[in-house]
Amino acid sequence: MTESENISERLMAHQAARLLTECYRHTGRLALLADFLPRYQALSDSIASDAKIRQLAAANIRFETEKKEQENRALTAEVALKDSRLRTTLLVGTLCLLLAAGTIVWVVMRHRAIRIRQEAAATLLREQEAQLHSLIRDRQQLNDRNLDLVRQLSDIQATHENTCNLDSIMESLQQSLFSKEDAERFRQNFSAVYPTALNRLRSRCPDLTYSDELFCMLAMLQLDNFEMARTLGISKSSVSKTRYRIRIKLGLPEGADADTEIRKVMSVKE
Incomplete structure (x- = not known):
């Protein structure tokens, strides 16, 4: 039997006990009412305790859910930040490589031009x-x-x-x-x-x-x-x-x- 079925039966038993208690009260069967009332009270306390437990469980579930959602959001933000940093690093690296390549080409061309001018001057x-x-x-x-x-x-x-x-x-x-x-x-x-x-x-x-x-x-x-x-x-x-x-x-x-x-x-x- 599942927990939900057990709770459902206990609720039905509590409802039946409440009806029986009211019946004893209306019919004047006070001796039976006095004898049955502790059992009804214990069942009510059990139902109330289960309700509190369920509330606590629900609250805990909501807390854990929110915590997981926050962790997921934080993880998503961290992944996005890392991805952004990676893209920025790749972009900066590419620009640096292009700049270095351009500088090398400029230096080579400049040296070649200087060498050509020097050779022309020497000639x-x-x-x-x-x-x-x-x-x-x-x-x-x-x-x-x-x-x-x-x-x-x-x-x-x-x-x-x-x-x-x-x-x-x-x-x-x-x-x-x-x-x-x-x-x-x-x-x-x-x-x-x-x-x-x-x-x-x-x-x-x-x-x-x-x-x-x-x-x-x-x-x-x-x-x-x-x-x-x-x-x-x-x-x-x-x-x-x-x-x-x-x-x-x-x-x-x-x-x-x-x-x-x-x-x-x-x-x-x-």
């Missing part, structure tokens, strides 16, 4: 250096041809009379081989390779002449006496005199190599 610098040395070689070759021509003219003058016009020709051949245009082109190429060299030289000594600066540029290119003489179309003794004059103007220390000191002045900011 241009090599071309300008090559132009400088090509111009110097051209001047040297022209000087060699002029010297050879001067020797030939000297031989002709020594073996023939009436060669007075040869003197002026030889004199013109022995003049400086750098024309104004050649010197300006040489300066432009030199300044492209050594952008601050002439400014540093002039700040050290503003009194240097145009020819002095040209000599210092050749020293910067590490030409020796013979190469300088061939380039400038002068003798090696004239090269030495020019170097001594520049040493005095720049105040270079005695005993030190003048060309090395000139390169220091033009390449190191004092």
